[in-house]
Amino acid sequence: MHNPAVLLTLILMVSLTFYALFGGADYGGGVWDLLARGPRQQQQRELIANAIAPVWEANHVWLILVIVLLFAGFPPAFAAVSTALHIPLTAIIIGIVMRGSSFVFRAYHTADYRTQKRWGMIFAVASTITPICLGVIVGAISSGNIVVKQGISENGFLTPWLGLFPLMVGVFSLSLFVFLAAVYLTVESTDVQLQEDFRRRALVSGLLVALMALATFVSARTGAPDIYSGLLKPSIVWIVQGATAVFACTAFLCLLARKYKIARVAAMLQITFILWGWGMSQAPYLLQGDMTVNDAAASPAVLWTLIAAVGSGLVLLVPSLLYLLRLFKMGNEHLPLH
Amino acid sequence: MIPMSDIFAARTQMAISLAFHIIFAVIGVALPPMMVLAEAMWLRTKDPVYLCLAKRWAKGTAILFAIGAVSGTVLSFEMGLLWPRFMGLAGAAIGMPFSLEGFAFFTEAIFLGIYLYGWRRASPAAHLFSGIVVAVSGLASAFFVCLVNGWMNTPTGFRLLNGQFVDINVWKALRNPAGTPEAIHMILASYCAAGFATAGIHALLALRSKPNQFHRRAIAIALALGGSAAVFQAVSGDALARVTAVNQPTKLAAMEGDFETRGGAPLRIGGIPDVQTRQTKGAIEIPYGLSILAFHSPKAVVAGLDQTPRSDWPNVLVVHVAFQIMVAIGSLLALIGLVSGWLVWKRRTAFTQSRVFLKVLVLCSPLGFIALEAGWVVTEAGRQPWIIYHIMKTSDAVTTMPGLPVTLILFTCLYLILSAVVIWLMSRHVIATPKDEEIQALAVGKGIVHA
Numbered sequence: 176m177h178n179p180a181v182l183l184t185l186i187l188m189v190s191l192t193f194y195a196l197f198g199g200a201d202y203g204g205g206v207w208d209l210l211a212r213g214p215r216q217q218q219q220r221e222l223i224a225n226a227i228a229p230v231w232e233a234n235h236v237w238l239i240l241v242i243v244l245l246f247a248g249f250p251p252a253f254a255a256v257s258t259a260l261h262i263p264l265t266a267i268i269i270g271i272v273m274r275g276s277s278f279v280f281r282a283y284h285t286a287d288y289r290t291q292k293r294w295g296m297i298f299a300v301a302s303t304i305t306p307i308c309l310g311v312i313v314g315a316i317s318s319g320n321i322v323v324k325q326g327i328s329e330n331g332f333l334t335p336w337l338g339l340f341p342l343m344v345g346v347f348s349l350s351l352f353v354f355l356a357a358v359y360l361t362v363e364s365t366d367v368q369l370q371e372d373f374r375r376r377a378l379v380s381g382l383l384v385a386l387m388a389l390a391t392f393v394s395a396r397t398g399a400p401d402i403y404s405g406l407l408k409p410s411i412v413w414i415v416q417g418a419t420a421v422f423a424c425t426a427f428l429c430l431l432a433r434k435y436k437i438a439r440v441a442a443m444l445q446i447t448f449i450l451w452g453w454g455m456s457q458a459p460y461l462l463q464g465d466m467t468v469n470d471a472a473a474s475p476a477v478l479w480t481l482i483a484a485v486g487s488g489l490v491l492l493v494p495s496l497l498y499l500l501r502l503f504k505m506g507n508e509h510l511p512l513h
Numbered sequence: 514m515i516p517m518s519d520i521f522a523a524r525t526q527m528a529i530s531l532a533f534h535i536i537f538a539v540i541g542v543a544l545p546p547m548m549v550l551a552e553a554m555w556l557r558t559k560d561p562v563y564l565c566l567a568k569r570w571a572k573g574t575a576i577l578f579a580i581g582a583v584s585g586t587v588l589s590f591e592m593g594l595l596w597p598r599f600m601g602l603a604g605a606a607i608g609m610p611f612s613l614e615g616f617a618f619f620t621e622a623i624f625l626g627i628y629l630y631g632w633r634r635a636s637p638a639a640h641l642f643s644g645i646v647v648a649v650s651g652l653a654s655a656f657f658v659c660l661v662n663g664w665m666n667t668p669t670g671f672r673l674l675n676g677q678f679v680d681i682n683v684w685k686a687l688r689n690p691a692g693t694p695e696a697i698h699m700i701l702a703s704y705c706a707a708g709f710a711t712a713g714i715h716a717l718l719a720l721r722s723k724p725n726q727f728h729r730r731a732i733a734i735a736l737a738l739g740g741s742a743a744v745f746q747a748v749s750g751d752a753l754a755r756v757t758a759v760n761q762p763t764k765l766a767a768m769e770g771d772f773e774t775r776g777g778a779p780l781r782i783g784g785i786p787d788v789q790t791r792q793t794k795g796a797i798e799i800p801y802g803l804s805i806l807a808f809h810s811p812k813a814v815v816a817g818l819d820q821t822p823r824s825d826w827p828n829v830l831v832v833h834v835a836f837q838i839m840v841a842i843g844s845l846l847a848l849i850g851l852v853s854g855w856l857v858w859k860r861r862t863a864f865t866q867s868r869v870f871l872k873v874l875v876l877c878s879p880l881g882f883i884a885l886e887a888g889w890v891v892t893e894a895g896r897q898p899w900i901i902y903h904i905m906k907t908s909d910a911v912t913t914m915p916g917l918p919v920t921l922i923l924f925t926c927l928y929l930i931l932s933a934v935v936i937w938l939m940s941r942h943v944i945a946t947p948k949d950e951e952i953q954a955l956a957v958g959k960g961i962v963h964a
Contacts, residue, residue: 232582236615236618236619236622238586239586239615243612243615247609248605249604250602250604251601255597257912258912258913261594265590265923268587269923269927272927275579275580276579276580283942476682477681481608491616496623502634503630
């Protein structure tokens with residue numbers, strides 16, 4: 176690891192992975208809130224809210240870390256992305272504001288059921304739209320249409336992101352988060368009927384993930400040809416694809432066999448490998464076709480100090496995060512929160 | 514509709530986003546120490562009123578932290594969305610304080626989760642400790658963010674070569690001259706504004722209800738924090754003014770409405786600067802005041818606006834008036850802090866019961882926030898036309914994206930709605946007079962059971 180730009184890119188990918196695994200599942204929870212059906216819909220919503228409440232803000236910080244490390248370590252890439260993708264990025268921040276604030280507002284509107292329901296609606300809709308926009312950003316970065324010279328976007332403000340492929344990546348991301356949330360919720364619930372509700376939902380959304388993965392791959396052929404050929408390269412990428420498939424099947428079979436805790440681990444690994452498969456086919460480009468990791472990187476001195484700061488930050492962060500997860504996600508989910 | 518230029522729209526959107534975020538963030542920074550104080554008092558005295566206060570302020574922190582977190586996320590995106598060329602140029606130099614802020618924010622989010630939902634899971638000591646971590650990391654976040662603003666005012670830690678930053682030293686950038694004094698000034702301002710606002714709101718409720726311990730104790734804790742911060746603020750403001758005098762003479766000249774360079778410059782109180790006639794009329798002038806304050810010497814030469822080309826002046830009227838408002842309010846709150854502190858020290862605490870004192874507190878409740886916003890107007894408007902002082906103009910940093918007035922309107926509406934809901938929720942859950950049954954329930958331990 177003599178190249179700090181590569182090392183920082185790996186750190187960025189790790190943060191993005193954590194954001195997908197934890198923050199992503201919080202979005203997925205919001206979608207299941209929107210789709211709550213049947214005789215136990217009230218209990219489903221409560222389960223989702225209680226699962227998200229203690230951790231969502233910590234989970235959200237992974238995104239902030241990604242943004243901050245991106246502009247600190249790769250300023251020209253950040254400037255280019257924020258210029259060409261102004262519109263979907265604006266949609267994301269509005270989504271983030273609506274999702275976060277309506278979740279808190281709902282939590283404190285305990286007296287009045289109707290108002291609470293209205294906030295819940297905003298929360299659920301924002302939880303659905305935001306991850307689609309996040310996926311659109313990823314798709315746009317991969318499609319090679321972001322070309323910004325002297326602060327001017329050569330492809331305008333729509334072409335870089337408005338297309339079939341970015342949209343497919345958006346829906347694919349949503350399906351991943353929805354699947355992840357359903358799998359987590361099977362572990363979170365102590366009630367067998369609720370567990371069955373989310374087991375069914377996890378199985379259905381697992382199939383949806385497989386379908387969307389295939390569709391996204393096909394649309395990459397014209398939408399992001401570099402990524403398409405990258406994914407077909409008979410190299411380490413194939414190992415990553417293979418691992419994704421193995422973990423996807425494991426998660427599915429474990430759900431069928433009601434081995435929820437193993438399913439949770441397998442699903443997390445599945446998502447991780449999908450992300451890293453994308454990362455590897457994107458390498459060495461930060462913005463596909465236009466700007467490599469090394470093109471965009473700040474000077475090595477800046478990068479090394481950033482890496483050192485992240486390292487010392489982790490010393491503080493890891494024990495704190497483990498303590499949080501130990502209190503709320505390791506076998507004592509049944510304790511009341513208030 | 515009058516056509517609005519994109520640069521004006523971008524500046525207005527940034528100003529509105531910052532103005533709202535500052536209010537949310539300040540309450541999120543200043544409520545945790547009050548909540549921790551209340552919990553510590555409860556653990557010591559076992560008086561359920563303190564527990565009730567701690568839980569109320571914890572709810573307030575929860576609401577404000579969440580809104581502060583999302584509005585802060587908006588800002589981190591907006592820096593790129595509105596000022597991509599600034600971020601492309603300076604991202605590497607200001608990335609370090611933002612990264613450190615990220616970790617402080619992480620810590621705050623984690624321990625706030627534990628504090629809010631861990632009453633039954635963590636031991637009393639671990640719970641109180643979590644609250645302390647929330648308070649300290651909130652303070653650290655504010656500190657790091659202000660270092661960035663300090664850097665924009667007094668940029669250090671790089672060389673400029675062909676319009677690009679080279680030899681960036683992030684530690685030197687972090688230790689820019691304005692950063693630390695500005696950060697201390699802002700943290701004290703947070704405690705001062707939120708402390709007086711809380712005291713004032715509880716004073717209003719105390720005036721309306723029968724005498725009760727809940728409001729008395731809330732006022733005591735809030736005023737202890739706000740009043741002492743107001744007193745220290747005088748010292749911190751003086752330090753910051755001297756840094757400005759050395760590093761940004763144009764800004765200081767605009768703050769004072771000083772058009773002429775001279776030795777033995779007077780300190781102006783009030784007055785309206787007129788850039789056409791280059792005079793500030795109607796001010797009370799204290800001879801040698803500014804020279805003494807800025808350079809600690811009555812004969813010192815203080816640069817006026819005549820040292821700067823007219824095109825590089827900030828809006829003198831706005832900066833001067835905002836500065837006068839900030840100083841006037843700061844002095845008043847410091848005086849109230851000093852007098853209250855002196856009375857408490859003399860053990861003449863009866864004043865806290867008097868209706869006159871409560872009414873004074875009610876009148877003071879918005880003042881801290883007005884001063885805080887005025888202070889940000891001074892530092893932001895006073896830096897113009899520069900986004901990075903003497904390095905990059907704001908007009909060169911703005912995005913090429915057209916139609917910015919649309920997003921301006923969108924975000925303004927969003928923030929107005931958010932604020933309305935936050936105020937409504939706070940009045941319901943955080944500051945309303947608790948019913949006797951609520952405190953009774955806490956007294957017999959129904960409210961919480963520690964692990």
